[in-house]
Amino acid sequence: MVAVTISTADPERPPAVGNSVQRVCPASPVESLPAWNVDGWHAYQRLWNELAADPDAPVLRRYLGLPIGSAAARSTFMIKSSRGRSAPRWLGWRSGSYRQVETPHLQLFSHADEQTTREIATDLEHVYWVWTQLFFPLWDGSQQVALHLQDVAADQSVASALANSRARMSSRRKLRIVLLKDADDYARTLGQSTPGIEQSTGFYSDERQTSFFYPSTSADAVASRRHELIHQLFREATRSRLTGELPGARSDFWLIEGIAGYFESLHRDRCRATVGGWDSPRLQFARYRVLGGRDLIPFQEMRADGHASAQQRSDLARWYANAIAYTHGFLDGDSVANRRWIYQQLAALYEIPIDIPSSGSVESPAPSPAPSPERTLVDFLKVDDHQLRSNPTTRPLTQLCLSGCETSPDGLASLSATSDWTWIDLSRQPIATDELTRLCPTPVRLDQLSLEATQVDDSIAPWLGQAAGLRELDLSWTRCGDPTIASLAGHTNLKTLWLTGSGVTDAAIATLASISSLESIDVQRTQITSDGLARLKTLRPDCNVNPLQLRVQ
Numbered sequence: 180m181v182a183v184t185i186s187t188a189d190p191e192r193p194p195a196v197g198n199s200v201q202r203v204c205p206a207s208p209v210e211s212l213p214a215w216n217v218d219g220w221h222a223y224q225r226l227w228n229e230l231a232a233d234p235d236a237p238v239l240r241r242y243l244g245l246p247i248g249s250a251a252a253r254s255t256f257m258i259k260s261s262r263g264r265s266a267p268r269w270l271g272w273r274s275g276s277y278r279q280v281e282t283p284h285l286q287l288f289s290h291a292d293e294q295t296t297r298e299i300a301t302d303l304e305h306v307y308w309v310w311t312q313l314f315f316p317l318w319d320g321s322q323q324v325a326l327h328l329q330d331v332a333a334d335q336s337v338a339s340a341l342a343n344s345r346a347r348m349s350s351r352r353k354l355r356i357v358l359l360k361d362a363d364d365y366a367r368t369l370g371q372s373t374p375g376i377e378q379s380t381g382f383y384s385d386e387r388q389t390s391f392f393y394p395s396t397s398a399d400a401v402a403s404r405r406h407e408l409i410h411q412l413f414r415e416a417t418r419s420r421l422t423g424e425l426p427g428a429r430s431d432f433w434l435i436e437g438i439a440g441y442f443e444s445l446h447r448d449r450c451r452a453t454v455g456g457w458d459s460p461r462l463q464f465a466r467y468r469v470l471g472g473r474d475l476i477p478f479q480e481m482r483a484d485g486h487a488s489a490q491q492r493s494d495l496a497r498w499y500a501n502a503i504a505y506t507h508g509f510l511d512g513d514s515v516a517n518r519r520w521i522y523q524q525l526a527a528l529y530e531i532p533i534d535i536p537s538s539g540s541v542e543s544p545a546p547s548p549a550p551s552p553e554r555t556l557v558d559f560l561k562v563d564d565h566q567l568r569s570n571p572t573t574r575p576l577t578q579l580c581l582s583g584c585e586t587s588p589d590g591l592a593s594l595s596a597t598s599d600w601t602w603i604d605l606s607r608q609p610i611a612t613d614e615l616t617r618l619c620p621t622p623v624r625l626d627q628l629s630l631e632a633t634q635v636d637d638s639i640a641p642w643l644g645q646a647a648g649l650r651e652l653d654l655s656w657t658r659c660g661d662p663t664i665a666s667l668a669g670h671t672n673l674k675t676l677w678l679t680g681s682g683v684t685d686a687a688i689a690t691l692a693s694i695s696s697l698e699s700i701d702v703q704r705t706q707i708t709s710d711g712l713a714r715l716k717t718l719r720p721d722c723n724v725n726p727l728q729l730r731v732q
Contacts, residue, residue: 219325220315226337227312238338243348244283258282258297270357286353290360295394299358299404306405309445309454310412316533317417317526319351354411355389365393381407385425388415402443409439413529420530425486427528432489433481434524436499437506446574455511457562458572463580465504466560467604468497470583476501478552508559509548520548564590575599582606582629588614596620604629606653612638622646629653640666648672655679661687671696680704685711692718699723
């Protein structure tokens with residue numbers, strides 16, 4: 180897990196990547212890529228670490244273009260706001276009918292209110308700072324910074340080296356963001372030129388070199404904004420020479436989306452931010468598919484897809500899950516060569532001229548980042564107790580999938596208890612009722628729960644009775660029986676119920692039939708008799724009973 184520290188406890192301060200990296204493998208981003216400007220990268224990270232230790236350091240703040248002075252003046256970036264007068268003509272916005280907000284690296288044209296615009300601008304500015312530190316060799320400011328910091332000695336602070344220097348970090352140009360008022364305004368503005376846009380919450384246009392968003396505080400919307408900004412940063416904040424076509428147009432489009440999905444995991448708290456890590460929300464879906472469902476797309480198949488062919492796939496959600504999982508695995512795993520390959524490949528896809536010593540070249544990178552990418556990914560996804568304990572999560576988790584992992588109650592005990600879970604999948608983990616109820620004391624927000632082949636039993640009944648919002652429940656191959664089913668009486672949202680191999684009997688038929696919302700139920704290999712099964716089908720002809728045919732051993 181790449182550890183990112185924020186310069187002070189103030190959540191509006193820009194974040195900094197520290198030299199210390201919390202991951203199973205101790206390699207840092209700098210160590211993983213010995214580029215031409217590696218000394219500049221080391222110095223840049225040292226600069227941010229020094230600022231984290233001394234957030235008032237005027238020399239460092241001046242160099243980065245951060246406000247200097249009283250605590251109030253330093254509480255945020257220098258953000259300028261005015262009545263808009265210079266929006267692109269193709270928007271068709273009347274002068275003065277919108278806000279124009281500028282941060283050090285962004286220019287926003289907004290139909291949203293002032294406070295919301297500032298909050299979104301601040302978050303996106305943070306993403307910029309983190310991106311420059313993790314992808315320093317690809318950033319168009321890296322040569323400038325490396326030159327400014329070239330004389331910093333190993334035993335000297337960056338602040339002292341800059342004390343008598345007039346050097347200031349500057350940007351080539353600002354990135355353009357259009358912030359619409361709401362979902363309707365967003366769809367109306369982009370609908371004619373971008374079919375299906377109403378299903379998204381953010382969009383980066385290569386043609387317009389503009390990102391489009393609308394305000395929303397949902398986790399998905401925040402992640403989407405960061406995702407699209409990463410597309411924009413690689414396209415516009417690098418020395419990219421790509422013209423005439425989209426990155427990944429012919430092949431390897433998986434990495435274009437994978438690296439943007441990787442940054443969706445960015446989380447900031449009072450003194451730290453993280454990118455990647457076992458707790459990345461996107462990785463939960465990858466574990467569900469790859470470990471739980473053995474649904475792994477071969478890496479060469481992923482690489483073969485260009486932009487158009489990827490977007491035309493009928494299994495696009497599956498494709499995205501695999502793309503983001505492979506990216507996490509190569510960047511967060513224990514192979515320096517794999518991380519170097521990712522930087523190489525990004526440079527090639529965006530035609531960014533950099534020199535990365537390796538067996539391949541930017542023009543012709545090594546054909547594959549690992550001898551067996553599929554095996555590497557499976558091993559990476561298999562979280563164990565050591566990883567849970569040594570990489571404690573700081574993000575507010577709401578989704579957790581450890582299906583197919585190698586964890587135990589000891590490892591699970593390292594996770595903080597919360598009642599905010601919406602999805603928990605602990606299938607085939609050696610956990611009992613007590614471990615589950617400690618992790619989620621009150622299951623009022625649970626939407627999906629998978630406990631297949633765990634050690635839970637009827638002692639879970641009172642707890643399940645509180646989970647009235649459950650939409651899908653899997654108790655297959657558990658010791659749960661009729662008392663557990665009785666606790667589900669009155670649930671009005673439950674649509675899918677898996678009871679395969681559980682301890683239910685004919686006594687549960689009446690309760691099962693009474694759950695009017697049920698659309699699918701599986702009671703194979705239970706103690707329900709053929710007469711009981713016939714009765715259930717008669718009582719609920721609208722319900723799909725035993726939807727999967729189990730193979731006879």
